[in-house]
Amino acid sequence: MADEPILGLLLAGGLSRRMGGGDKCLRPLGGQPLLARVIARAAPQVDALLLNANGDPARFAAFGLPVAPDVVEGFAGPLAGVLTGMEWAKAHRPDVTWIVTIATDTPFFPRDLVARLREAVAEQAADLACAVSGGQAHPVFGLWPVRLMGELRRALVDEGMRKIDAWTARYRLAMVEFPSRPVDPFFNTNRPEDLAEAERLLARDGSDDGRPG
Secondary structure (H helix, E strand, O other), X not given: OOOOOEEEEEEOXXXXXHXXXXXXXXXXXXXXXXXXXXXXXXXXXXXXXXXEOOOOHHHHHHHXXXXXXXXXXXXXXXXXXXXXXXXXXXXXXXXXXXXXXXXXXXOOOOOOHHHHHHHXXXXXOOOEEEEEEOOEEEEEEEEEEHHHXXXXXXXXXXXXXXXXXXXXXXXXXXXXXXXXXXXXXXXXXXXXXXXXXXXXXXXXXXXXXXXXX
């Protein structure tokens, strides 16, 4: 699958309850919206980007990305976002056979995320791949084949499935370990205090993203 194009799906469809509502990804970090930082980090790793967000897409117009709302109603969680990306790819980018999902509240995710997920799928003959750090799986940072679109839709709609782990357990899943030091690359800004910590990481490191490399 080394030469197959990949769609990067930026997940921003949640309710952001712990951040007090609104769009977490539009909160500023180091003078830029979180989403801008995520786009800058994701774009070199994929062939195209799609933003999964509900509500009025006009609020994201400045970022120049197509925006797709969940194709399953009722804020059905990240799996609904995955299905949204698969169905969008099928309709708009039929050349794309894989999508990679990236949370938009995680500004320090690895620059080699996609390369390592692809490599693991190929080496392990896996159906899917997801990231791991510090002993914790991060299934929202995953690589998903579009060919499973119909099976995922049935699981979401007919079975009411909502947990990513429950669905991925049906398939051969490659778990890709990333170092969690000096900063866990999957540190996310769920709460205001997390955003403050991300600001401290940026200031301490002096780089554009809080992580070396």
